[in-house]
Amino acid sequence: xxxxxxxxxxxxxxxxxxxxxxxxxxxxxxxxxxxxxxxxxxxxxxxxxxxxxxxxxxxxxxxxxxxxxxxxxxxxxxxxxxxxxxxxxxxxxxxxxxxxxxxxxxxxxxxxxxxxxxxxxxxxxxxxxxxxxxxxxxxxxxxxxxxxxxxxxxxxxxxxxxxxxxxxxxxxxxxxxxxxxxxxxxxxxxxxxxxxxxxxxxxxxxxxxxxxxxxxxxxxxxxxxxxxxxxxxxxxxxxxxxxxxxxxxxxxxxxxxxxxxxxxxxxxxxxxxxxxxxxxxxxxxxxxxxxxxxxxxxxxxxxxxxxxxxxxxxxxxxxxxxxxxxxxxxxxxxxxxxxxxxxxxxxxxxxxxxxxxxxxxxxx
Numbered sequence: 001x002x003x004x005x006x007x008x009x010x011x012x013x014x015x016x017x018x019x020x021x022x023x024x025x026x027x028x029x030x031x032x033x034x035x036x037x038x039x040x041x042x043x044x045x046x047x048x049x050x051x052x053x054x055x056x057x058x059x060x061x062x063x064x065x066x067x068x069x070x071x072x073x074x075x076x077x078x079x080x081x082x083x084x085x086x087x088x089x090x091x092x093x094x095x096x097x098x099x100x101x102x103x104x105x106x107x108x109x110x111x112x113x114x115x116x117x118x119x120x121x122x123x124x125x126x127x128x129x130x131x132x133x134x135x136x137x138x139x140x141x142x143x144x145x146x147x148x149x150x151x152x153x154x155x156x157x158x159x160x161x162x163x164x165x166x167x168x169x170x171x172x173x174x175x176x177x178x179x180x181x182x183x184x185x186x187x188x189x190x191x192x193x194x195x196x197x198x199x200x201x202x203x204x205x206x207x208x209x210x211x212x213x214x215x216x217x218x219x220x221x222x223x224x225x226x227x228x229x230x231x232x233x234x235x236x237x238x239x240x241x242x243x244x245x246x247x248x249x250x251x252x253x254x255x256x257x258x259x260x261x262x263x264x265x266x267x268x269x270x271x272x273x274x275x276x277x278x279x280x281x282x283x284x285x286x287x288x289x290x291x292x293x294x295x296x297x298x299x300x301x302x303x304x305x306x307x308x309x310x311x312x313x314x315x316x317x318x319x320x321x322x323x324x325x326x327x328x329x330x331x332x333x334x335x336x337x338x339x340x341x342x343x344x345x346x347x348x349x350x351x352x353x354x355x356x357x358x359x360x361x362x363x364x
Contacts, residue, residue: 027051027243027254029318030345033280034358037214041267044256045195052196053252054245058136061143062121064249066106068238069148079103081234083122083185084157084169084178086150102181110151122149124189126159129205130197139197143242144255145189162186162207164221175208184229187222188257191264194218196253212268223270226261230274279316279347279358291350297362304336304348304359312351317344 028047035043056064069080085101110120124145127134134140149157153169157176165177178186193201194217204211207219235258245252256263262275290307304313313326315338323346329336341363348359 028259031318032360033277033347034360036266038267040263041195041215044263044267045198048192048196048253048256051253054250055138056141056143056249056251058121058141060249061141061146062109064143064242065121065146065148067247067249068143068241069234070106070237071103072233072237074103078105078107080106080119080148082119082153083124083147083149083182084153085181086153104148104150116152118151119148120151120154121146122154122157124186125193125201125206128159129161130200131202131205132200134200139193139200142193142196143249143251144192144196144239144253147185147189161205162190162221164209164224180229182229183225184231184261185235187225187229188231188235188255188261188264190222191218191226191257192255195256212270215268218268220270223264223268223273226257226264227271227273231258231261231276277320278314278322279320279349291357291359293348293359293361297364298341299364300341301337301339302341302346302348302361302363304338304350305334306331306336306350306352307334308352310336310350310352312349313338314349315341316347316349318347 031047032043065080070077071079071081080103082102082104104117104119108118110118123134123140124147125134125139127136127140130139139145156171157169160171160174160176163172163175163177165172167177167180169179169182170177177183190201190203190206194203202217203219203222204217207221209219209221212218212220212223239255239258241247242249242251243254244250260276260280261273262277262280265271265273265275266280290305292305294303294305296302304310310329310331311327313324313329313336314322315324317323323341324338326336326338343363346361346363348361350357350359
């Protein structure tokens with residue numbers, strides 16, 4: 001989701017939600033990010049499942065949305081962003097500046113009557129399309145999947161499958177386009193649900209089109225949307241809130257594809273998505289076997305051995321902070337030594353001939 005905001009407003013959001021952005025430390029501490037493909041998918045699935053320590057009910061999730069779905073550009077902190085937007089013809093309070101198409105006051109929640117201009121909870125992955133049905137607890141109450149939505153737009157979407165389109169959200173037959181502003185959000189939610197709940201939430205159950213060759217459960221469409229619509233500050237804020245189990249409606253787990261959309265590229269391929277962590281890069285297997293790091297674990301000095309000339313070495317902490325950087329390092333007998341590393345877990349990124357390799361090292 002693309003979202004413009006002022007520096008002053010963003011300062012307010014940071015106070016409200018504490019740490020936003022990616023990577024999220026210490027959530028991923030100790031995670032092996034050298035994996036790709038199905039091993040990475042499996043490892044992330046385990047991570048977001050084991051850290052999901054607080055399961056919300058469908059009723060609790062409604063209260064959660066009043067916190068997580070607040071519009072970060074609204075200084076009053078009373079308006080929710082509406083997934084899909086809505087048609088101005090269905091809401092008599094629509095204003096000329098178009099803001100009502102995207103936001104709704106938190107007090108205007110669905111009360112079960114026929115009143116218009118209300119908001120309710122949208123299951124981005126519809127309950128009925130789960131196998132079995134998602135219900136109202138567990139996957140049915142997962143706030144990562146639930147978003148505030150205009151009541152009429154929610155009803156229009158119903159159980160339609162997502163398909164390719166452009167512009168604002170619309171329906172064609174039994175297919176639904178979420179809108180240019182929201183398609184990345186949708187893709188990252190569907191990927192999360194697939195990892196978190198497995199075969200109960202197959203992406204092919206909610207999206208149409210060709211699937212990737214390595215996983216016939218993943219439509220190429222979602223990888224395209226993930227790449228075309230980068231993460232917004234709004235997605236970061238709700239992800240950070242839900243990831244903290246100490247928050248009233250926090251679940252304890254995060255959506256890793258919001259933290260870094262490039263993880264989807266590493267798992268399923270397709271269009272290269274936004275890479276928010278500089279230590280993740282494409283590895284050229286033609287020279288990775290010649291690179292070694294020793295001793296590992298180390299007591300403070302780490303030796304890097306390479307049979308080819310290395311152009312750049314960067315050392316990152318596990319939460320993505322750049323610790324040291326060396327341009328055109330001078331190797332002696334194919335070895336370059338790095339010292340003064342405090343105790344911890346590090347990822348070393350080496351670049352040579354336009355490609356990269358990453359090695360992990362522990363300093364005791």
